Amino acid sequence: YIKQRKRHTQRQVLLFVSIFSLSSVFGQVTYSVPEEMTKGSLVGNIAQDLGLDVKRLKAGKARIYTEDNTEYIELDKDRGALLVKERIDREALCGQTTPCALHFQITLEEPIEFYIVTVEINDINDNAPSFKKDEMKFRISESAVIGAKFVLERAMDLDVGVNGLQSYSLKPTDNFNLKLQNQQDGSKKVEMVLQKQLDRETQEHLSLTLTATDGGDPQLSGTMRVEISVLDANDNAPVFTQELYKVTIVETAPKGTILNTVSAVDADEGSSGKVSYSITNTLDDVPVMFKIDEDSGVVSLTGNLDYEKSQHYEIHVQASDDGGLTDSCKIIVEVTDTNDNYPSINIMSKTNSISENSRPGTVVTIFNVQDPDSGENGKVTCHIEEHMPFLMKTTSKKFFSLVTDSELDREAASQYNITVTCSDEGVPSLSSSVTLTLQISDVNDNAPVFERSSYEAYIVENNTPGLSIFTVRARDADWNQNARVSYILEDSSVGVPVSSYVSVSADSGVIHAVRSFDYEQIKDFQFRVKAQDGGSPPLSSNVTVKILIQDQNDNPPQVLYPVQTGGSLVAEMVPRSADVGYLVTKVVAVDVDSGQNAWLSYKLQKATDRALFEVGLQNGEIRTIRQVTDKDAVKQRLTVIVEDNGHFPEVLSEFTDFTQDKEYNDNLTFYLVLALAVVSFLFITCLVVIISVKIYRWRQSRILYHSNLPVIPYYPPRYSDTLGTGTLQHVYNYEVCRTTDSRKSDCKFGRAGSQNVLIMDPSSTGTMQRIQSEKTFIFSTTDSDTHD
Known part of the structure; x- marks a missing residue:
């Protein structure tokens, strides 16, 4: 065993390197190792065999990907070597299938690369041939003819090749010898052949030993006892009508489905001619999947078939009579495939984010798609949704790649949810899908x-x-x-x-x-x-x-004529013979503001006799509106106001305090509500009193009416109206003026509005006043020598 293990430890490496169609390196490496190697044993130097640097394995985050997620091999990135991770039992891994191999891939990132690795597992002679039973019992009639055959149980050896079952031997060989027949599947049919007539009277019981031997080194074997009871007079064995039956069944057949009916005939009569049937398969799963009615020979399905696990079965049926004579036949069951497996999508390597300036053809994800069905049922094609800047490419039979197909623009789409759908070509077609979320990272390609x-x-x-x-x-x-x-x-x-x-x-x-x-x-x-x-x-x-x-109305009008000089009022002469419309003088003013803030108007604010003069609203001309009479005063004083059409700027409101006004309004509202409540209360009280008096008087009149007393009416004295006749006047007129020193040219601004007033008063002394009310500015000039 040790020599054989050392001999199998010598590995063979086959390396075939090809270039991937998507600029990814594709390589294939094959190693050959014996089974049962200890954990940590060296399989091969993958870095050296693939021509990779050990640093590349670390930088590329190299990892092993297997389709069934079972890892028997591990990657040592520091050494660039493949090591045994778990004990490998070839029999548990592959059964009787040869050759037995592990298939996995090694993937790297940045850039994405992957390599296919195959590790062939060589068999060692670690299993001895064995029988399911420790003994077999036969009841053979002494009348059994020379050459009668008795089928023995076959031995099973889990090893393959030379390490598998090679030969049988039967001892002692006094009455029986061993006959082996080759079957179509490569196995051997073991029969015990009678070569010497039995004599129950001489020897009623025989005990034989059947030995099965393999061809390994060292050689291993297994034994089974064959116990024979010699019976009388059953000289006809059952005979099957067919030695071989063939049945075809779909893998989706339900339990209880009848496969076939076998039949054997025994020429004997009575109990010696009664045939019973049984399945003689031992170590395989045939007894679990199928059963036979021992009386009728009907073979039916008892388990669930799966084409992907087993495509055919061999059922060995034995017919026995009560005398112990037997015959055997074989049923070949072929399982046909149905499209009952969905494609399995496995992501080998993927990118979660990609820059929007990535070139077309950049690999985003690599998939491995598996469909265990056969033929058209196992052919798979993959596609993605239309109108997306990506493309699916087939790299090999089972591998697909998702690559960019056009320029990306994060501003148009910052994220893609890409649904990859893989469908087989079965009828009906089965499909599976997986959704990938890909973020598009931004580059500064847009100006504000x-x-x-x-x-x-x-x-x-x-x-x-x-x-x-x-x-x-x-x-x-x-x-x-x-x-x-x-x-x-x-x-x-x-x-x-x-x-x-x-x-x-x-x-x-x-x-x-x-x-x-x-x-x-x-x-x-x-x-x-x-x-x-x-x-x-x-x-x-x-x-x-x-x-x-x-513009804001922040400049008051300026009077240009009459010119204000010397602090005197402007004096004009009007002859008594002046007709109606006589031009006395003209007031000229300007405003440095613009628009309506500079539109000026002239008004006569005060006059000794308003019926004698008027001022032009737009031109400022002062004219007579009637003839001057002797009754008119010698001195006439006129006050002309010049206004612009604007409003004082909002900024003036900054100098106004509204708190007092607000408190006044609040107090006024309170007093009004209080007065209304008092008046309402008095009104209701008076109404109640009047109604009470009326009711009282009505009741008194009713009492007098029902009594016999004379009625003397009572009339209260009339009261004269004592309402006051004197009332205060409703309107009070007040004029408030503020003056400034005539020697100063500045104006005092009020709270709002702007008015310039020209006052002509011959009776006043030579002073110039500028009077400001809430919305008026007044300035006066006087001259004692002239009047109008």
């Missing part, structure tokens, strides 16, 4: 894009510094850091650096005013903003932004 080609924004003058004007936005179709946009103010100038006018938030794109703008100084300006992503290298784009300043 603004929402508009240009921006235009408005801001009202006198704004607060730091005020947010508006927001520019740019979007980047990339992902993560490549899509992170920053905003930068381009270095440009509008007389002064643009950064002194506005600033831009780098993260949000919000543009703020750095200073307060004055429409009268600058009406608009423009600049450029750059949007830049966070990629490497960064990509950017620019946009033009135009800011337009809007």
